[in-house]
Amino acid sequence: xxxxxxxxxxxxxxxxxxxxxxxxxxxxxxxxxxxxxxxxxxxxxxxxxxxxxxxxxxxxxxxxxxxxxxxxxxxxxxxxxxxxxxxxxxxxxxxxxxxxxxxxxxxxxxxxxxxxxxxxxxxxxxxxxxxxxxxxxxxxxxxxxxxxxxxxxxxxxxxxxxxxxxxxxxxxxxxxxxxxxxxxxxxxxxxxxxxxxxxxxxxxxxxxxxxxxxxxxxxxxxxxxxxxxxxxxxxxxxxxxxxxxxxxxxxxxxxxxxxxxxxxxxxxxxxxxxxxxxxxxxxxxxxxxxxxxxxxxxxxxxxxxxxxxxxxxxxxxxxxxxxxxxxxxxxxxxxxxxxxxxxxxxxxxxxxxxxxxxxxxxxxxxxxxxxxxxxxxxxxxxxxxxxxxxxxxxxxxxxxxxxxxxxxxxxxx
Amino acid sequence: xxxxxxxxxxxxxxxxxxxxxxxxxxxxxxxxxxxxxxxxxxxxxxxxxxxxxxxxxxxxxxxxxxxxxxxxxxxxxxxxxxxxxxxxxxxxxxxxxxxxxxxxxxxxxxxxxxxxxxxxxxxxxxxxxxxxxxxxxx
Numbered sequence: 001x002x003x004x005x006x007x008x009x010x011x012x013x014x015x016x017x018x019x020x021x022x023x024x025x026x027x028x029x030x031x032x033x034x035x036x037x038x039x040x041x042x043x044x045x046x047x048x049x050x051x052x053x054x055x056x057x058x059x060x061x062x063x064x065x066x067x068x069x070x071x072x073x074x075x076x077x078x079x080x081x082x083x084x085x086x087x088x089x090x091x092x093x094x095x096x097x098x099x100x101x102x103x104x105x106x107x108x109x110x111x112x113x114x115x116x117x118x119x120x121x122x123x124x125x126x127x128x129x130x131x132x133x134x135x136x137x138x139x140x141x142x143x144x145x146x147x148x149x150x151x152x153x154x155x156x157x158x159x160x161x162x163x164x165x166x167x168x169x170x171x172x173x174x175x176x177x178x179x180x181x182x183x184x185x186x187x188x189x190x191x192x193x194x195x196x197x198x199x200x201x202x203x204x205x206x207x208x209x210x211x212x213x214x215x216x217x218x219x220x221x222x223x224x225x226x227x228x229x230x231x232x233x234x235x236x237x238x239x240x241x242x243x244x245x246x247x248x249x250x251x252x253x254x255x256x257x258x259x260x261x262x263x264x265x266x267x268x269x270x271x272x273x274x275x276x277x278x279x280x281x282x283x284x285x286x287x288x289x290x291x292x293x294x295x296x297x298x299x300x301x302x303x304x305x306x307x308x309x310x311x312x313x314x315x316x317x318x319x320x321x322x323x324x325x326x327x328x329x330x331x332x333x334x335x336x337x338x339x340x341x342x343x344x345x346x347x348x349x350x351x352x353x354x355x356x357x358x359x360x361x362x363x364x365x366x367x368x369x370x371x372x373x374x375x376x377x378x379x380x381x382x383x384x385x386x387x388x389x390x391x392x393x394x395x396x397x398x399x400x401x402x403x404x405x406x407x408x409x410x411x412x413x
Numbered sequence: 414x415x416x417x418x419x420x421x422x423x424x425x426x427x428x429x430x431x432x433x434x435x436x437x438x439x440x441x442x443x444x445x446x447x448x449x450x451x452x453x454x455x456x457x458x459x460x461x462x463x464x465x466x467x468x469x470x471x472x473x474x475x476x477x478x479x480x481x482x483x484x485x486x487x488x489x490x491x492x493x494x495x496x497x498x499x500x501x502x503x504x505x506x507x508x509x510x511x512x513x514x515x516x517x518x519x520x521x522x523x524x525x526x527x528x529x530x531x532x533x534x535x536x537x538x539x540x541x542x543x544x545x546x547x548x549x550x551x
Binding site for chain 1: 487504512
């Protein structure tokens with residue numbers, strides 16, 4: 001691997017231990033993938049939950065902070081293990097709060113911004129077309145690569161930390177042009193009515209694409225950012241897909257020819273997504289066994305201000321069932337706008353809560369089951385998939401309206 | 414006593430010397446190894462119940478979740494980590510784990526370490542030079 005003079009000095013320890021250790025990590029990683037050189041990164045996005053990072057992850061961050069590491073690239077964080085305002089109310093243990101504060105403080109010491117969200121692109125971490133970044137969080141990675149046209153691999157911690165401490169990543173995988181071309185087609189024939197339908201399409205796409213780059217054909221150019229976020233989060237859940245193209249929509253795919261490069265499109269497989277696939281995929285995600293729903297969770301990925309507005313309208317004047325907990329997950333930034341706009345008031349008046357900076361996947365595992373919850377309703381394919389393993393709940397998966405109806409009656413229909 | 418010398422590629426720097434523990438099967442650090450005790454806990458693994466602590470651990474490759482990197486780091490903190498690691502070819506998870514844990518590691522040797530090294534052999538690992546010296550226990 002070719003290193004510049006400065007990169008060699010980093011490796012030799014001229015800039016201190018955190019930079020040296022980080023460069024060792026990046027060179028090691030680069031050699032695994034036969035990278036030829038390092039490239040500068042515009043930003044990093046790292047795991048924000050002390051629970052998810054575990055004891056060892058927290059210790060690593062602490063060591064880097066104590067040895068005076070400084071992030072050279074802009075660094076922000078994925079959801080933390082707690083809600084900064086409501087953690088006691090929702091039953092997060094004091095110990096988790098302490099561990100979270102300690103890890104967050106260590107990240108801040110090195111210069112991180114505690115965005116605490118899986119949607120960094122909604123709060124200002126927005127790399128532009130062609131820029132290289134080092135992000136964790138599969139739903140954010142796929143958004144950055146596909147919608148923004150930025151370039152990141154699916155990084156495992158501590159790589160984004162090493163990248164931010166040195167300002168570099170090894171050039172391999174999705175950083176290189178030749179690995180960003182489409183490798184299969186998804187022909188969309190079903191009518192996609194709301195956000196949730198885009199999640200269903202995403203879940204189908206991830207299943208058939210596995211770790212390849214899919215190109216989606218026949219989607220309306222007016223598709224919203226929210227729909228793209230739902231689609232990508234689901235795609236990265238059922239497959240290890242980190243990049244997709246939507247022909248005529250996403251920046252690297254103005255045409256099918258652009259998406260597939262100089263290769264013959266007919267050499268690649270095409271999969272159809274019709275009404276049958278829509279229905280079957282949706283049903284496959286519902287694993288609940290009783291009709292009674294005791295918690296509803298929306299906002300995965302974290303809700304945008306547009307979603308908050310829509311939810312406030314849907315919940316306005318409604319009264320949710322007293323036996324059903326209702327969580328809407330979002331960022332602190334969106335929450336504060338939603339508060340000013342009166343959305344939070346409408347939502348809370350109906351009996352729902354707006355949580356910020358966290359989500360059940362990043363909270364202590366099993367917490368919700370311990371609190372007596374058994375069956376969750378959600379409009380997110382990603383949440384439906386992960387909540388089984390992390391929180392031990394069985395999901396119903398359906399549209400936002402269906403989730404709200406379940407929260408009013410406490411029964412899934 | 415016959416000595417074998419193998420040459421390969423440095424993954425994580427440093428030198429280590431100790432007794433070999435050889436697995437023909439891949440190892441997953443997340444879930445497959447208990448970081449508190451250093452024991453392999455994966456059900457039906459050929460080394461289930463063996464302790465990797467203080468050993469020169471030789472196995473084909475890592476498998477499983479990306480969170481495995483931090484497990485190796487935690488094992489170093491717990492003093493349950495292996496002294497050195499030899500793989501056919503290092504994957505990103507084990508690479509990052511060995512580097513942050515300062516565990517000397519090599520891969521891509523010029524002979525198959527899983528065939529040539531037996532559990533219990535004495536291994537000297539010089540990762541900086543990419544050299545592995547093996548003295549048979551027999």
